[in-house]
Amino acid sequence: MKNTFRIIAFTEGISYLLLLYVSDPLKYWGRNDDLVSSLGMMHGLLFIAYIILSFFMKRKEEWSVKDLSIVTIASLIPFGTFYIDWKYLKNKN
Numbered sequence: 001m002k003n004t005f006r007i008i009a010f011t012e013g014i015s016y017l018l019l020l021y022v023s024d025p026l027k028y029w030g031r032n033d034d035l036v037s038s039l040g041m042m043h044g045l046l047f048i049a050y051i052i053l054s055f056f057m058k059r060k061e062e063w064s065v066k067d068l069s070i071v072t073i074a075s076l077i078p079f080g081t082f083y084i085d086w087k088y089l090k091n092k093n
Contacts (some may be wrong), residue, residue, distance in 0.1 A: 005053045006089050012050045015043040015080035020078060021034060050075050050083070 023035040053073060058068045071088060074080030 001056060002089060003051075004059050006085055008046060008049050008053055009081040009085055010038075012043070012075065013048050013079065014047040014052070015039060016075075016081075017078060019043050047075060050081070063088075 019036070023039045023084050026032045027036045041081065054068060054071045054075075056061065057071070063071070071084050074084045
């Protein structure tokens with residue numbers, strides 16, 4: 001399950017960055033909404049999967065409520081999921 005969560009966290013982080021730094025500028029400066037709608041849907045599904053899997057990981061990894069809060073809040077911050085991978089997932093074997 002940890003590998004699945006790592007993959008979801010990575011792809012969610014990438015989709016968030018693409019949404020913020022590629023599709024939003026295209027929407028507002030280039031007047032092109034196509035990428036926002038397709039990428040936004042994919043990011044939304046990955047975000048939901050990340051949140052759900054974080055609760056399963058809390059139980060499996062015996063995270064505290066503080067750890068779970070950090071993991072879930074990190075999904076709202078650009079590059080946050082990459083920090084979670086480094087801090088909570090990659091270093092623990």
